[in-house]
Amino acid sequence: MPAPTSLDTQVLHAVRRHTQAENPSSFLTLNSGNEVFTSPAAEGVIVYRRTGRFLVQFGGPFADKGSYEELLRRFVAYAHQQDLLVVGVQLQHEDAAVYAGSGFTVNQIGASWAVRLPDFTLRGTRFMQLRNKISRALRSGLRVTEVEAGEWREQLSGIDNAWLATKNSDARALEFLVGQIGGPAQEHRRLFLGTIEDRPVGYISYAPVFGSRAGWMHDLSRRIPGGSPGLMEAINAHAIETLRAEEVEWLHFGFTPFTGLDESLELPGHSPSFRWLMHFLWEHGEQLYPAKSQLAYKEKWAPQLRIPEYVAFDGCASLSAFAHIFRACNAF
Structure with a gap:
C-alpha cells in the first residue's frame, strides 16, 4: 500500500x-x-x-x-x-x-x-419489507464481517469486475465523487464484507465524516450479480449495529x-x-x-x-x- x-x-x-x-x-x-x-x-x-x-x-x-x-x-x-x-x-x-x-x-x-444512529431502529411496520430482505439474505448463508481491505484485494477486485460486467459495454467505474478501495488513505476507511460459504459476494466501504455531524459515510458498495436479494441491506444493517455499539452519531449516505x-x-x-x-x-x-434507484436505496433507511x-x-x-x-x- x-x-x-x-x-x-x-x-x-x-x-x-x-x-x-x-x-x-x-x-x-x-x-x-x-x-x-x-x-x-x-x-x-x-x-x-x-x-x-x-x-x-x-x-x-x-x-x-x-x-x-x-x-x-x-x-x-x-x-x-x-x-x-x-x-x-x-x-x-x-x-x-x-x-x-x-x-x-x-x-x-x-x-x-443522513440517519441519526442513536434513534435508529428497524422495528415497526415501516421497515417490515427491509427486515424481510435482510432475513432472506441471512438465510442464504450470508456472513458479514469487518475486514482489512489489503487482505482481500484480489477478491474485492473480482467483485468489482463482476459488478461492472453487468453494466453496458461503455460503463466505467466512477471516480472523484465516489470513494475507492486502496491508496494511502485506506487505513482511515472501514470495510464490511459479505461472504457465503467463505466466498465474497459483496462489500460496503465507509469513509469518515468530520464536523458537527461526525460519523461515517456509506460510500463505495459492490455486489456480485444474482444471488439473494438483500445482500447489501444486510451488510449495511450489520455495519449500523457495529457503529451504534460504538456510539457513532451519524451514518451519511452520500x-x-x-x-x-x-x-x-x-x-x-x-x-x-x-x-x-x-x-x-x-x-x-x-x-x-441512476439517481432514482440510488435514492430508493437510501430512503429504505428513512434518513432524517x-x-x-x-x-x-x-x-x-x-x-x-x-x-x-x-x-x-x-x-x-
Missing part, C-alpha cells in the same frame, strides 16, 4: 480541521488522482481535477474563515492564467453563498442524506445528483434553465446516472436529514462545464 505523502497529510489535516462547510463527503479529497492547490498567502487546500478547459473542484476550499475567500480568489486566478475555468461541485450551502457572492452562478445539483431539489433552496442569481435541466434529469436521466448540495459555474451556467464534471468522474 502506498505510504501517505506530506500532501496527503496536509489535505487530511485540512478536512479534519476546517469543517465550517460541514461537507459529509470531504474525505473524498483523499482519493488517488486528485490534484491540490495551496497558496503561501492563505491556509488550507482546494482539491480538483483538470478535464479539458476546466478545473473541476470538489467542495469549497477546506480553509479557515480568514483564508477561505482569499484561497478561492487565488485558485480562480490560477485557472484564468491558464485560460481555464473553474466549476465547483458538491458545494455545501455555506460554500454556495460565498461562491454566489464571488461572481459564480450557483445552482442546487442534488442532495446528500451525495446523489438530481435528488432533493427544492426551488426554495436556490440562491439569488441561480440559472432557471439549469434548474429545469436538473429536474429533467431526475425524471429522464437514468442513463446518465437532507443536505442540499450545489454546483458553481465560473460565470454563466455552462452545459460544457456540467459535462466535464461527469468526465472528471470517469463517466465518459
